[in-house]
Amino acid sequence: NAGVTQTPKFRVLKTGQSMTLLCAQDMNHEYMYWYRQDPGMGLRLIHYSVGEGTTAKGEVPDGYNVSRLKKQNFLLGLESAAPSQTSVYFCASRAWDRVLFFHSNQPQHFGDGTRLSIL
Amino acid sequence: DQQVKQNSPSLSVQEGRISILNCDYTNSMFDYFLWYKKYPAEGPTFLISISSIKDKNEDGRFTVFLNKSAKHLSLHIVPSQPGDSAVYFCAASEAYSNYQLIWGAGTKLIIKP
Numbered sequence: 444n445a446g447v448t449q450t451p452k453f454r455v456l457k458t459g460q461s462m463t464l465l466c467a468q469d470m471n472h473e474y475m476y477w478y479r480q481d482p483g484m485g486l487r488l489i490h491y492s493v494g495e496g497t498t499a500k501g502e503v504p505d506g507y508n509v510s511r512l513k514k515q516n517f518l519l520g521l522e523s524a525a526p527s528q529t530s531v532y533f534c535a536s537r538a539w540d541r542v543l544f545f546h547s548n549q550p551q552h553f554g555d556g557t558r559l560s561i562l
Numbered sequence: 563d564q565q566v567k568q569n570s571p572s573l574s575v576q577e578g579r580i581s582i583l584n585c586d587y588t589n590s591m592f593d594y595f596l597w598y599k600k601y602p603a604e605g606p607t608f609l610i611s612i613s614s615i616k617d618k619n620e621d622g623r624f625t626v627f628l629n630k631s632a633k634h635l636s637l638h639i640v641p642s643q644p645g646d647s648a649v650y651f652c653a654a655s656e657a658y659s660n661y662q663l664i665w666g667a668g669t670k671l672i673i674k675p
Contacts, residue, residue: 483571
């Protein structure tokens with residue numbers, strides 16, 4: 444009963460280093476999302492994917508890249524980490540469903556987050 | 563420019579009493595609203611939602627009310643239990659946005675025994 448699994452849970456990077464955060468879901472969901480959460484703010488969408496091989500920009504995409512080569516995995520990459528990217532990152536997935544009144548009735552399911560510190 | 567606002571960073575309520583969490587929004591195009599609950603070191607979990615064609619939705623101890631003219635929604639928890647202590651996020655989306663959610667900053671609810 445894994446649901447959405449994020450790897451790693453914690454990471455400390457130096458400015459300029461690169462890394463990839465992995466999100467894996469075992470629910471066969473079509474939609475996947477990457478968010479960041481900063482103190483005093485709500486979750487902000489970085490990138491999302493509506494299916495395997497597709498990605499799209501969210502609210503705060505700069506400095507990040509994503510890939511969805513397999514339906515169950517959604518990778519978030521930081522090519523050159525900056526202190527402003529210190530945050531807690533959450534991945535979420537959602538099933539595609541019959542659209543009701545222009546919205547799916549399927550909620551997003553979240554992983555437990557990755558706490559990333561950039562020094 | 564925050565489109566979804568939760569103006570109370572924290573709320574303390576006695577066990578057994580009613581908890582009321584509030585959320586205001588500015589975008590009149592929002593027509594679907596959700597509440598999520600989050601415990602420390604965990605991801606948010608879905609609690610309850612409401613479409614703009616309704617003004618109330620109930621699920622057990624949880625009820626969400628929507629006042630479209632005031633652009634305001636509230637979450638009522640009755641009765642409040644210790645396990646309800648968590649951060650509650652309000653989120654909203656608009657039609658044709660590909661189901662992107664705009665989130666409030668959250669309200670930390672503390673249930674006192």
